[in-house]
Every structure is written in C-alpha cells, then in structure tokens.
Amino acid sequence: MDKGRKRKTKVKPAQAVPLTDNSGIKITGRFEYFDDRFYTVVVKNTIHEAWLKNIPDKCIDRDYGNGEYKIWLPSVTTILGVVRNRQLEKWRGDVGNILADDISTAGKVRGSIIHNAIDLASRGTDIIYRNPMLQIITDEQIKKHKKKTHKPVFIVESQEVMVQVARYAMLLDILQPEVRETEQSVISLQHCFGGTIDQVWYLRGGSYKINSDRTETKIEEGLYLVDFKSGKHFDELATHTQLSTYSKSMNYLGKIKGCIGIHLNNSNKSGLLGVKLYILPQYRMEKFFDRFIWLRNEYLMNHVETPKDYEVPLLVQLPKKYFQPQPQPQPQNKQGEIQC
Numbered sequence: 001m002d003k004g005r006k007r008k009t010k011v012k013p014a015q016a017v018p019l020t021d022n023s024g025i026k027i028t029g030r031f032e033y034f035d036d037r038f039y040t041v042v043v044k045n046t047i048h049e050a051w052l053k054n055i056p057d058k059c060i061d062r063d064y065g066n067g068e069y070k071i072w073l074p075s076v077t078t079i080l081g082v083v084r085n086r087q088l089e090k091w092r093g094d095v096g097n098i099l100a101d102d103i104s105t106a107g108k109v110r111g112s113i114i115h116n117a118i119d120l121a122s123r124g125t126d127i128i129y130r131n132p133m134l135q136i137i138t139d140e141q142i143k144k145h146k147k148k149t150h151k152p153v154f155i156v157e158s159q160e161v162m163v164q165v166a167r168y169a170m171l172l173d174i175l176q177p178e179v180r181e182t183e184q185s186v187i188s189l190q191h192c193f194g195g196t197i198d199q200v201w202y203l204r205g206g207s208y209k210i211n212s213d214r215t216e217t218k219i220e221e222g223l224y225l226v227d228f229k230s231g232k233h234f235d236e237l238a239t240h241t242q243l244s245t246y247s248k249s250m251n252y253l254g255k256i257k258g259c260i261g262i263h264l265n266n267s268n269k270s271g272l273l274g275v276k277l278y279i280l281p282q283y284r285m286e287k288f289f290d291r292f293i294w295l296r297n298e299y300l301m302n303h304v305e306t307p308k309d310y311e312v313p314l315l316v317q318l319p320k321k322y323f324q325p326q327p328q329p330q331p332q333n334k335q336g337e338i339q340c
Contacts, residue, residue, distance in 0.1 A: 025041060025043050025187075027041055028070075030196070036075075036305070037075040037077065037078050038307050039073045039075060039187055041071040041073055041194070044067060044068055044069075045062070045068060046067075052071075052189065054192040054296075054300075055073070055192050056300055059074075059304065073192060074192070074299065075193070075195055076245050077195070078299075079299045080238055080241060080292070082303055083295065110158065111230045115198065115228065117156060117161065117165045118165060118168050118182075118199075119182050122179055122182045125152045125154050126149065126151050127154050128153055164265060164274075167273075167274055174208055174210060175208065175210075175219075176204070177201035177202065180201065180223070182199045184200060184251070186246055187250060188249045188250055191296070193249075193292075195242070195246055197227070197243075197246050198227050200226065203220075205221035210271045210276075212268075213270040213271055217279065222258065224257055224259060225247060225252070225258075226259075227262065229261060229262065230264050230265050231265060236261065240259060240261065240285075241288045241289075243288075247282075258279060259285065260277055260278070261279075262275065262278075263276045263277075263278070
C-alpha cells in the first residue's frame, strides 16, 4: 500500500435520472419488462438516422409527440443473458427448479440490499446493524444517533449483508478513491444499450496488498468503472464484458483508464479478508466489448420484444359478484349447541 499522505475519500453526488447532454438526449427511466430491462430515452426527431441504425424499429416510437422520439434501449445485463450458463443449468438440475428459484430470489434480494446500502453509505448515510432476534440496539438509541450526527440512518438486519458493507468500507480505507459517481445510468445510441454503473472512481495509483498478503496489486492512476458482486461465485468474463461495454457509453467514451470488478463475498483468506479485485486495464477492454457486440446482434435478431407501457393502478376493487361466498352460520339450539 502507498505510504504517502493519507487522503480522505471524497464523494460526489451521483447524477440523477433524467440525464440530459448537449445534443438533447435524455434518459427518462429504467423499465422492467418481464425478465428484461430497458432504458427509455427521449431524443429530438431531428436526430441523424445514423445514430439509430443499430436500434430495431420496434424499439423506436416515432409518434411519441412534441417533436421527439421515444427509444427503448435493452440493458447490458439483459443482452448478456442470452449466453447459456451451463454451470447454472447443472446446478438447477442437481437441486431442482423450485429450490433453485427460491435460492436465486433470496440471492437477488440480498444483493439488492447490499448495493442499496453501499449506495446510501456513499451518499453520507450511516449503516447500522441490528440483530432482529437480540434487539441490542434500540429505537431510542438510533434516534439519539441521528440527532447527534445529523445524518440519515439505514438499518441492516442481516449479518451477511453487514459483513459485505463493512468490507466495502475497509476497501475504501485502503484505496482512498475519489468516488465520482454512484448508481450512474449510462446509454449508447450508437451501440444500442443502457445500463447502470455501480460506482466511478478516480484512483491516484499505487500498490496494495488486497488480493494477497504476499503479492501487491498494482493500480495505475486514472478513472475506473467499478462493479460490486455479492454472490458466492464471481463471473469474471461477464463482469469485464459488462464494464468494458459501459466504457463505450456516451458518458465515458475515451475517459476510462480501466475497470474493476470487486467480489465482496470471496473465499480469499489473505490480504483483505473476503475481498478480491479483478482489474482490467484499458488496453484489454476492446476484446470484451467485441464479445458484447456479438451477443447484442444475437439478442436483437432473435430475442428482443417490443416493450409495452403499463400503468400501475392506484386502486384494485373487485365487484361483489367475484367475492368468495361467506360460510353461513350453523343453527344452534337455546343452549348454544350446534344442531346436526
């Protein structure tokens, strides 16, 4: 690790959606469409058609109005999902689909909580672990903490979640990054994708004993795209493909020094316990992006469906004719006994 002056971690507030650049392109939101995710983008109808050549016509609403087009860009993770994961298929075959679905759902929920806690911590929120069984920390103590620190609080009730958030904090203490963005939405019309980057770091460079006590991990100075993984297994190929693709977005094209995949649930027992960095320098990113382009073409040709807007109703109220009949009370005698 660098032995120079210790630097404080600086956090710049994330750029919130909608994101507008000088050409009038703005991201209007993320959209879940069954198992797929899209990013909706609004552009002026005077945009040059060359920008839209890789976007299927069924993903462009040219009748959106107000002199604008509405465009649906598939997410990078959705596109990468066209690849068959044979290891995952084998695991499903071993444990059965019902149990596999339950485990996968629990893992996704846990991962979402971890990412949310990291995002909130990076914006100045204190993360507090409270065991729901022991209740060592009371509501009154939390209230006093908020009053004393004048900071918001996020309560974590899972020990596994808190361990990974604590590992993130220890990693920051070692690397001392300048956190430029967190949960940043990005798009590319030219390459037809949207996505969300976990964080963007500026690192001053150095050598760090994170992956091992014996070997130092060298990082050059520059801007890095960062992605956190909280599951048991780390897919290095998918993560580097994902981050290399984000580097081609309109936001960061030509600005990135490299990508860092961070596994917060690693079996690593040396260096920083439970943490492993997977660093991809800029000169190696192009071949991963080429892989994405091949997968994107496969997705657009055989998998993409036209997304449909769906308005969530504020109230669902069924007519009485659809109510389940209420059981009729059984007749009783004068003593209150049920008559057979």
